[in-house]
Amino acid sequence: MRIGDLPHVLEVQAQxxxxxxxxxxxxxxxxxxxxxxxxxxxxxxxAPEHEACVAGYLFTHPWHLAAPPPLDTVLHTLPEAPDCWYVHDMALAPRTRGAGVADRLYAAALTAAQALGLSASALVAVQRSQGFWARFGYAAVLDVSPQIAAKLAGYGNGAVFMTRTL
Incomplete structure (x- = not known):
């Protein structure tokens, strides 16, 4: 992804x-x-000429397993000693769903994450997407700390903290 892709990413996010x-x-x-x-x-x-050519996106970054960042928060630095690969957001343009785009995005990002030497991954599943993320090996953490529970509240009803081993 490049900075110039962000306007198209925002269109996919809205869709x-x-x-x-x-x-x-x-x-x-x-x-x-x-x-x-x-x-x-x-x-x-x-994609038709009048539509953006970005079919989907995936934002991930090194982070701390026990401290997911709040939703819609600008990050100024990454942790000095990250212990997980945090999957921040994946979204697909409706026209591409079911075409394997999510699998290819995740596989590319996973390879990059593994090159960082991180052994765990975490994410917050929103809008009943736990089943989607379970396909990639994530499992819900049922007993979260009060700090994680407070952050989950900012992600909307039904947000679930999920992790996996890399």
Missing amino acids: AYGEVMLESEATLASRLTLSPSTCWVAVDAQ
């Missing part, structure tokens, strides 16, 4: 989430700026 769960361009740019090797876009070469 995927509607009015809820939208994050600012500054929030997403901060993740891309801090960890460009772990943020990806899928390009749809078959």
Whole structure:
């Protein structure tokens, strides 16, 4: 992903989430700026000329397993000693769902994360997406700390903290 992709990423985000769960361009740019090797876009070469060619995106970055960042928060630095690969957000343009785009995005980012030497991954599943993330090996953490529970509240009803071993 490149900074120039962000306007198209924001279009995909709006298509995927509607009015809820939208994050600012500054929030997403901060993740891309801090960890460009772990943020990806899928390009749809078959997209009609009037539509963006970004078919989906995936923002990830090194982080601390026990401290997911709050939703829609600009990050200024990454931790000095990260212990996990944090999967911040994946969204697909509706026209590409079911075409394997999510699998390819995740595989590319996973390879980059493994090159960082991290042994765990974490994410916050929103909008009943636990089953989707379970396909990639994530499991819900049922007994979260009060700090994680407080952050989950900011992600909306039904947000679930999930982890996996890399």
